[in-house]
Amino acid sequence: MSEESRALSPVFERLLAVGFAHLAPGAVTVLTARSEEGQSLFEPPVSWHAVEEPSWEGLAASATRLLGQGPLLLVPPWLRHAVSRSVRGRAGARFVYDDVLSACRPAGAGSAMAVLTPVELWVSDSPRAAELRRTLAEHWDTLAVLYGTGLIPQIHRSYMVAAVFLKAKQAHRPPMKVMRMPHTDDVASVEKDFEVLLQRGGGSTRYGYVVRELPPPGESLDFDRHHPDVVSQQADLAGFGSLTTLGTLYDAVPRINMTADAQWITTEEQPGAVRLLGGRDVLRDGSISLATDESYWVKAPPRYLLRPGDLILREIHGPHDPPGLIVAGVAEQNLPAAASHMTIALRPRAGTTSQQIRLVAQFLRTPLADRLVGRSGAHITVKRLLELPVPQPDDALATALDDLAAARQRLETWAKEAETLLGSAFTQKTASQARDRIIDQGRGLRQRVEAATLLDDLGHTVRTRFPLPVAYRWRETEARMSAGDQQAAYSAILETAEILLCYTALLALALAWEARIPLGSTAAIKEKLTGGRSGPGLGDWAAVLQEAAGNRQLRGLPHEHPIHGIRSLLASQDAADARWRLSKRRNDDAHLRRLDPIDLPPAIAEAFTDLTLLAERARFLADSPLWHVTETRWDSLTQTAQVHYRELTGDHPVVPTKTVLSSRNDLEPGSLYLRDASHEIHLLRPFLTGQVCRVCRAWSTFHADLVPKGSVQLKSLEHGHVLPQPPDTASALSAVGLL
Known part of the structure; x- marks a missing residue:
């Protein structure tokens, strides 16, 4: 050499x-x-x-x-x-x-x-x-x-x-x-x-x-174990809910060493032989390969046998392999089988939930998991893998994972129905029968897909999934814009923006009061209520939301708390800018600084773009429906309450009454509640109330607008009608710091 x-x-x-x-x-x-x-x-x-x-x-x-x-x-x-x-x-x-x-x-x-x-x-x-x-x-x-x-x-x-x-x-x-x-x-x-x-x-x-x-x-x-980027990303994992180690959720399944345990290797034809899974049998798509002539077979003791639900990973990863661990779930069709020393097999512990299993399997395939396990060596050790920090879902994330799993299963069912229907095109006795079957049975499938596709349309989502006050105003805006009356359309856009901010601000005030966290922005609202001249407006609601976005005490509430969605509404600069432009337009319009008809079309387009941006940021409202509790029946023996309620979702107040069991005995018939993504409910009274409007005879939502000489006046979020209220309403407003 x-x-x-x-x-x-x-x-x-x-x-x-x-x-x-x-x-x-x-x-x-x-x-x-x-x-x-x-x-x-x-x-x-x-x-x-x-x-x-x-x-x-x-x-x-x-x-x-x-x-x-x-x-x-x-x-x-x-x-x-x-x-x-x-x-x-x-x-x-x-x-x-x-x-x-x-x-x-x-x-x-x-x-x-x-x-x-x-x-x-x-x-x-x-x-x-x-x-x-x-x-x-x-x-x-x-x-x-x-x-x-x-x-x-x-x-x-x-x-x-x-x-x-x-x-x-x-x-x-x-x-x-x-x-x-x-x-x-x-x-x-x-x-x-x-x-x-x-x-x-x-x-x-x-x-x-x-x-x-x-x-x-x-x-x-x-190298990756102590890299600042990896350390920072590892700490950020707690944002999913909490952190634990993989070893608290899974146990390692014993593996067969093909050298030390060579006496167990046999052929497929031998009674009791099971397939020995090696690293190459674990595929990148998360599946296990089919057996081939090159597969190994062993007579393994029972403790080595894999079970459905186990995870199996490649034990070797090269420095040039794509980032992410190569892991597959063991299914019934992969068995009977055992794991070789070129893999690592994991079995969920008895207390490990399905949500934890789904989240862990997804996390293991990420580049971060790969870096935390370590890429400097060719082999992944069982010890290092069991010490791997993995995120744990909180209640909100666990619910979302369940909903996603259910949605995936439903979509897979629809796909199978469509495949079966397409496959029957030439299995009927006559072409006419096949034609009629595809048209009739395919109609339901097509309608399901069309309905699901509508959810990608923000307008449809707001009209059907947002709470009543916002959905009602949005529908009116779309109707005005399509009717051709430009001044009415422009006013409707600005009013919808105000109601969107008003509603979310009232939620923020109610949730902050519930958490016993004072907000300084309530002082301006209190002053306007007692001034007797003009009630709180768009600027006041924006001030509440801006304070909520930066409030450190609100930031410290649990991740699943609904306040965090509200805090995010105006947190970004583009949303804050859109809010400012809409506020200026609303102020100009209210003070008769009206636009020339020539300038209205571009102003409508620009204002609706800003409103759309805010509505997009407020999609969290679709997961936090507004409840009107109509009746409760408490059972002292079972310590549960039968709660009758109306879910005020969508643009119409006429909705069916539903029933749910609750462990709470303090729910008020007639009051409004917010139900969050964790299925907890939060009282909105007296910040937001609901009743039949005496002006238009429609059930509506109201907030306090004026308190002239101690007499409270409420204003409807849907149509702006004003109603006087009995004296005890003032005491409720005083209790929460608004009077």
């Missing part, structure tokens, strides 16, 4: 030189041991002094001696100690470098060296590797870790190597720099990146990062 063919890759050689220059300046000595074949792993740079020990047993003592002269690059042999194949297959064996490194000692306080080893030593969770890292930490601080592939000529290009810079242990551990070398010919950019990284006290560069809060000595130093 020529010297050129045994030379280190240019980028690796340069990074080693940069590392020594920053961390251990001086003339570098390369220390190796002669191999059985009489060759070394690589040819050291000509500017570095090379020392070769006749055998590995003398490396540790020689390293200590040479460290007294200056920095050292130690390249111990990567051979295993000789052991039986059965021991190697089950527990692995010690490497020669284990003994060399555990015996290495600094020559003095300034001793520094770099160690060149397989990546496994630094990233593996095996007890052997963790113990060696702890032993090294007793005498050395880890200053920098370089990972890369294709760096040493005699090692396969896919094999990952680690170069770790160590310095004699100090009283305070310095920050650690970690870098993964990219595959590029641009040596200068990589070298510059490493130089910048070595000079930084925190943060990250393009190819590396600084670890300021150092992990325990025995913990894995996998």
Whole structure:
């Protein structure tokens, strides 16, 4: 082999030189041991002094001696100690470098060296590797870790190597720099990146990062495990509800080692034989491949047998595989089967819910799960997998997952019905019968799809799924715009915007009062109510929503609380801008600064665009229906209440009465409630009330508008009619701080 063919890759050689220059300046000595074949792993740079020990047993003592002269690059042999194949297959064996490194000692306080080893030593969770890292930490601080592939000529290009810079242990551990070398010919950019990284006290560069809060000595130093981006994303997982480890939800299923358990391997024809699933049998689409002539079969003890609902993952993932773990669910048609040591099989524990199972299976396929498990090594360990943090759904997310699963099942049922109907086109006795069957039975399917497609239309969603006050106003807006009366259409758009903000602001006030969180914006509303001249308007409702968006106490309420949807309405800049433009138009219109008829068409288009944006941001209202409780019957024996209510969803107040059981005995007949996505209900009285309007005789929703001389007047959200109220209404408004 020529010297050129045994030379280190240019980028690796340069990074080693940069590392020594920053961390251990001086003339570098390369220390190796002669191999059985009489060759070394690589040819050291000509500017570095090379020392070769006749055998590995003398490396540790020689390293200590040479460290007294200056920095050292130690390249111990990567051979295993000789052991039986059965021991190697089950527990692995010690490497020669284990003994060399555990015996290495600094020559003095300034001793520094770099160690060149397989990546496994630094990233593996095996007890052997963790113990060696702890032993090294007793005498050395880890200053920098370089990972890369294709760096040493005699090692396969896919094999990952680690170069770790160590310095004699100090009283305070310095920050650690970690870098993964990219595959590029641009040596200068990589070298510059490493130089910048070595000079930084925190943060990250393009190819590396600084670890300021150092992990325990025995913990894995996998590149992704401590990357700031991964740490941040892991913390963000709690936004799903909470975090736990995979091991609290799943148990590992025993696997069959094809070397150590070779006596169990048999043929498919043998009685009791089950299929042995390997890594290649777990497909990227989340399924398990069909058996082929190359499949293995075993006679496995019962504890190895897989069950429906188990998860099975590929145990090996290459550095160039797409991000995300390759995992499949075990179904009845995949059985009987057992898992080989080239996979990891997991079984849900007894208390694991279906929602948790669905969320975990989806999370495991994400790039984040892949990075948390670790991509520096080729193998995924069971220990690391069971320690993987996984998100837990809260009540709202669990309900949403159930609803999605039900929706998917319904859609799959429709698809099967359509396939069956299409397949029957030529199975009838006559073409006429086939034609009539497809037309008649296909009509229902077509209508279901058409109804579902309408939900993509925001207008249809608002008219049919939004609460009555908003849906009613939206319908009137669409009707006015289609009728051609431009001034009426323009006014309807602005009034709908006001009612949308009014309704959501009243919800915010009611929910904040329920949580005993005061809002300063109620002061302006109180002043207008008692002023007796003009009630609260669009600006006041916007002020409530803007305060709710930034209120720290509201932000601290549980994730599933309905206030968070309301807080998001005006949180974005585009929504705030749209609200401001609509407020200005509404103010101009109310003060008779009317537009010229020529300017009305573009103004209508612009205003409706802004209204549409706000309605889009308010889609959460479709999941929070307005309830009018009409009657309650409490059963003291069962501690449940039978609640009769009307769900005021859509643009018409005439809706059927429904019944539900509740554990609450404080529900008020005649009052309005908000039911949130977790099926909890929240009292809206006296911020929002409902009754039959004395003016138009239609059932309507009302809010307090004026309190002249102590007499409360209510205004309808649907049509603006004003009604006087009895004196006790004022006491209710006083109780919640509006009077």
